[in-house]
Amino acid sequence: MIALTHAPIDFSALTQAVRSNQAGAVVLFLGTVREMTQGRQTVALDYEGYPAMAEAKMAELEAEARRRWPVIEVQIVHRLGHLELGDVSVALAVSTPHRHQAFDAGRWLIDTLKEVVPVWKKENWADGTTEWVHPGART
Numbered sequence: 001m002i003a004l005t006h007a008p009i010d011f012s013a014l015t016q017a018v019r020s021n022q023a024g025a026v027v028l029f030l031g032t033v034r035e036m037t038q039g040r041q042t043v044a045l046d047y048e049g050y051p052a053m054a055e056a057k058m059a060e061l062e063a064e065a066r067r068r069w070p071v072i073e074v075q076i077v078h079r080l081g082h083l084e085l086g087d088v089s090v091a092l093a094v095s096t097p098h099r100h101q102a103f104d105a106g107r108w109l110i111d112t113l114k115e116v117v118p119v120w121k122k123e124n125w126a127d128g129t130t131e132w133v134h135p136g137a138r139t
Contacts, residue, residue, distance in 0.1 A: 002058040006081045014093040018073040023095035025102035031090035033083050041126035047080045049119035057117045069105040
């Protein structure tokens with residue numbers, strides 16, 4: 001499943017969805033809203049995206065991960081809208097026969113997603129200023 005949502009991400013359901021008797025490993029990655037970014041205090045984030053393009057790009061990433069690793073199942077969900085500190089902004093779960101494959105696939109998926117998927121993040125700083133972050137520049 002590939003999805004964008006404005007609702008909180010049910011990462012427990014994502015994990016369950018990728019479990020399989022064929023998989024010896026399940027890796028779950030959660031991206032969360034943190035308070036400090038490069039020495040500046042964040043109070044919230046706003047995410048915007050172009051759904052058709054973002055979902056198509058996420059589907060391409062899934063297909064490429066399946067080509068590179070023996071992926072049993074993968075689920076990727078990115079949240080849009082206003083998120084508070086601690087909220088989950090992106091979640092991915094991947095299952096493979098062995099742990100190194102799941103870790104490698106999961107890391108590649110999240111790193112590449114943050115570089116190429118058209119979802120934009122606005123930092124809302126404690127001093128009242130805001131700043132849009134380019135997808136490839138995310139940390």
